[in-house]
Amino acid sequence: MEKSIVLLSGGMDSAVVAAIASQEHETYFLHINYGQRTEKKESEVFLSLVNYFKPRKYLIITMEHFKSIGGSALTDTKIDVPYGLSEQGVPPTYVPFRNANFLSASVSWAEVIGAKKIFIGATEEDSAGYPDCKKGFYETFNDLIKKGTKSKDIQIVTPIIHLKKYEIVKLGIKLNVPFHLTWSCYKREDRACGRCDSCLRRLRAFKEAGISDTIPYTNE
């Protein structure tokens, strides 16, 4: 089986991508802590997903620079995480060029272990408008890999990039994804806030898919 890396945040999208990759690949799961508000919870979720999917190997990386750089509501507690769905433009939860940092580390690891594919759960259509979640960004990244690596043949794969969030839920149900283990909230680690952009998209997706979301939400 081909070796593949799966970038796994612990959110519902990356869990579905982990299930897709696990079908036909020898998987290497990669989780990145970057000083985000829900870092601890996401690490725990990642380990639960490791336990569930049983990859060949997993790695947790800490990228300390996002915290020292700041500039995002996710990494700087002085910037509020807004409530409500983000409508247009790039919201304050955008972490500058985050996914380029994540993909670069993934490619470095892939080159060492001989993995040829890197799976990431980016979604373009039903997301907060982050520039580093769009198809064109990943296409250019694949060009960059050809130019800047020794092996040249590593590829970023984005299997759910054109799916709507409710379609991701439906696909996940088909693939037995343990959605109850995943976490999407930007803000809280004990119970999901239910009001940030990420919670609202998740709740809407489950509703539209006709599936109940069993993670705990706060009533506060």
Place this chain on the structure above:
Amino acid sequence: MEKSIVLLSGGMDSAVVAAIASQEHETYFLHINYGQRTEKKESEVFLSLVNYFKPRKYLIITMEHFKSIGGSALTDTKIDVPYGLSEQGVPPTYVPFRNANFLSASVSWAEVIGAKKIFIGATEEDSAGYPDCKKGFYETFNDLIKKGTKSKDIQIVTPIIHLKKYEIVKLGIKLNVPFHLTWSCYKREDRACGRCDSCLRRLRAFKEAGISDTIPYTNE
């Protein structure tokens, strides 16, 4: 003055680029520790260069993942740093996709502080054949920035990419670069080994430029 980031390893090339950038920009110096053999020495050199050039601000980032990933003679002590000039192909001192990781972090910082240029001392013609030191790699990286950032107008600048090493020495002398503070050796931190690819290129460059290199070399 325009804000610019300078990626500074502490080697002779990046010191010359720091001098170039300092002429017309408000500079922000960035140094990255990545578990390389000479990490401690390079950090000290960086701080000496900060003291010399007096940037507006500086930042030292530690990227721990290169050490845990390994796969390079610079980050894995089980892989020998070869003596002699590297002739063809990619040498074992290649750190997989290292510069993509460095540039990604630089772009993240640039976006937060509003810098529009990132200077890097990559050299294509007179180097060890690293794929992430070639012009085409940086051109594609600039496309990636346009696609993957909110600001879109940050640019990687490679002012010495087509210079031969001896031309870099001559330019540095003209710009009063304190070459005595810089460090190029891949292997040692006390005295330069004088025999690794990086030392040999440095020594040859100074010789061809007719300038004496005053850093200490070992006789062992």
